[in-house]
Amino acid sequence: MQRSFIARNPSVLIFLACLALFTLMVTVLSEGLGVGMISTSFVKTLGKTLCLCLIAVAMDLIWGFTGILSLGHFAFFGLGGYMIGMWLMYERTRLIVVESLSQAEIPPTSSEVVDAIGNQIFGVVGSSEFPLIWAFADSLFLQLVLVVLVPGLLALVFGWLAFRSRVTGVYLSILTQAMTLALALYLFQNDSGLRGNNGLSGLQNLPGVEVSQDVVSLWFLWASAFALGLGYLLAAWVVSGKFGSVIRGIRDNEARVRFLGYSVEAYKLMIFTLTACIAAIAGALYYPQAGIINPAEIAPIASIYLAVWVAIGGRGRLYGAVIGAAFVSLLSTWFTGGQAPDIPLGFYTIKWVDWWLVLLGLSFVAVTLFAPKGMGGLVDLWTQRRAPNRHGADLGPDDGALREQEASE
C-alpha cells in the first residue's frame, strides 16, 4: 500500500533529471569550462533564474498549497541577499585595505584596519562607523547563519502576529505588502546601516578567489541548481504526506481543519517561516550573481511579480511554479534587455522595453481567465490529468481554495 516517496511522486525524479541535464549542458557550453557558446553574463542570468525558480517553489508552497497569498516574500529574499552581501563587501574591502596599508612604514593596528574598512564602505553615506548590525560581518559562518536566521525570525514574528489575529485572504496580502514596503523604506534611509539606496555592491567578487568570473559564474550556477533541487525535494516531501493533506485542507476550508483539532495558526506559521527561509537562501545565492543589492529589490512590486510567475506557471503544482518563474523571468530579460525587435506600425513603433509590462499584465489576466491551470496545464495533456466537472464550484469555501479547473479528478 505504502510505496516509496519517488514512486508516489514521479515528477520529482523527472524534475531533478531535467535540472541536472540543464546544468551539465550549460557547463559544457559555457566560456569558463566549456566550448564557449554561452557567454558568462548569460550563465549568470541562468544562475539567477534558478534562484528565482527556488523562491517560486517557496511561493507555491505558501500560496498554491496553503492558500496564503503572501505578497511579501521578496523581503525575505532581499534580506538573505543583504546578509551574505555584508560579508562579501566587508571581506573584500578588508583585503583591499590591508593591501594598501601594507605599503605604510608602520604596520597598521587592527583598529586602524577596521576604521579604514568602515571609511571605505560607509563613505558614500557620510559615515565611517560600523553600525551594530555589522557586528558579525567579519565571519562568513555567522553571516551564513544570519541568512536563514534574520528572515526566519522576521517571518516568525510577523506571522505570529498576523495569524494569531486570524487575518486571512486579501487583508493578509495587504499586510504582507505593508511589511515589505516598510522594510524597503527603512533600508532606503542612509542611517539604516546598510548604505541606504546605494545598497551593497561589488558582490560578484569573491574575496580571496583569484579565478575569473567565467568560472565563478559556473560555481554559482551549480550552487543555485543544487539549492533548487534540494528545495524542490523538500517541498515535494512536505506536501506529499499527511502534512500536505492538512495544509491543502487549510487552503480549501480552514474552519473544517480547525474542528478536526489541528491548530491552523501553528501550521500557517510553520509554513510561512519555512518558505521565508527558502526565499532567503535563494536570495543569498542570487545577489552574488547580480553583483549588487539595493532596497528597490525589496519593493512590493517584486513580490507581486512572484505571484504572477506562479500564477502563469500554474499554482498548486511545484513544477508549474518553476516553469512559470523560469519562462517569465527569462522572457522579461529578453524583452527588457532590448533584444526583442521593435515593431514599426508606421504611425507608432512598439518598443518592447516600454510595452513588455503591458504584455505581461495582459497575459496574467488571460491566464487567470482562460487557463487557470497555467503553463503547468500543458503537462496534463501528456499525463491525461483532467479537471473534474463541478459545474463551476470551487473545492472549498475559502478565498485561496482551489478552483474547479485547477483540480484533478
Added chain:
Amino acid sequence: MSTLLEVSGVSVTFDGFRAINNLSFRIGEAELRAVIGPNGAGKTTFMDIVTGKTKPDEGRVIWGEKSVNLLKMNEAKIAQAGIGRKFQKPTVFEDQTIQENLLMALKKPRGWLPVLSYRATAGDLDKVAELAREIGLLDELPRKSGELSHGQKQWLEIGMLLAQEPRLLLVDEPAAGMTPQEREHTTDLLLEAAKTRAVVVVEHDMEFVRRLNCKVTVLHEGSVLAEGSLDHVTSNQEVIDVYLGR
C-alpha cells in the same frame, strides 16, 4: 449517569439580537439526544458555542469529569478534548481522496512536527478501511471526495467524526437532502455511535427524530422550551404552538 457536557445560563447577542437566551443543557456519556426547534431557535449557535466558534456573553460550559471550562479553549483544543462536529452542509476536503480525508481525521497527534513525520501504518490503514466499510465507502477509498454524491459526503463526514474518536458528537441536520434509504443508513450510523459516546443531533425532520427514538430537547428563541421523550414534547401545548402547529 455522569454528566459529560454541561451548559448553564449561556446567553449570546449578535448586534442586539439575542440568539441564545439563558440556555442550559446537559448530556451524559453514551447518550443520544435530539435537538429540535424552528428556524432561528439558536440550534446552530448552540453548537458554535460548544465547539468554540462563538464566545458567549455570559454563562458556563463545563466539560468532562475534570470539569474543564471550554470557554477558555480554542476550536482546535476543544476538538482535541473530544468534541467532534458535523456541519449542516457536508464539508469534506473535496480535493483529497476519501482515504486522505479519513487519515487526516484519525485520532493521532495533531502538532505539525508529528504530522510532518507521520507515515500511515498498516494498522491505521486497516482502521480507515473499517470506517469506510461502516459508512459504505470502502470501494471508493482512492476517489476524490469531491466526486461523491451529497449523501455519500454526509457519510464521509460522519466517518471522519468517528475516526476522531470523540466523546461527544455534534451533528447538524445529518439527514438533510437524503433519500429515504440513505436516511435509514444514517440513523443506523448514529444509533451505533451513540452506544459508546454522547451524540447530539440537531434535526428539523420529525420522522427522522422519531426513528432515533431518544430524549428530545426543544429550543425556542434561544432557550429550552421542553425536554423529554418525543411523545412528551409533542403533546406539550407550548411546543405545538411555536413549532408543530405551523
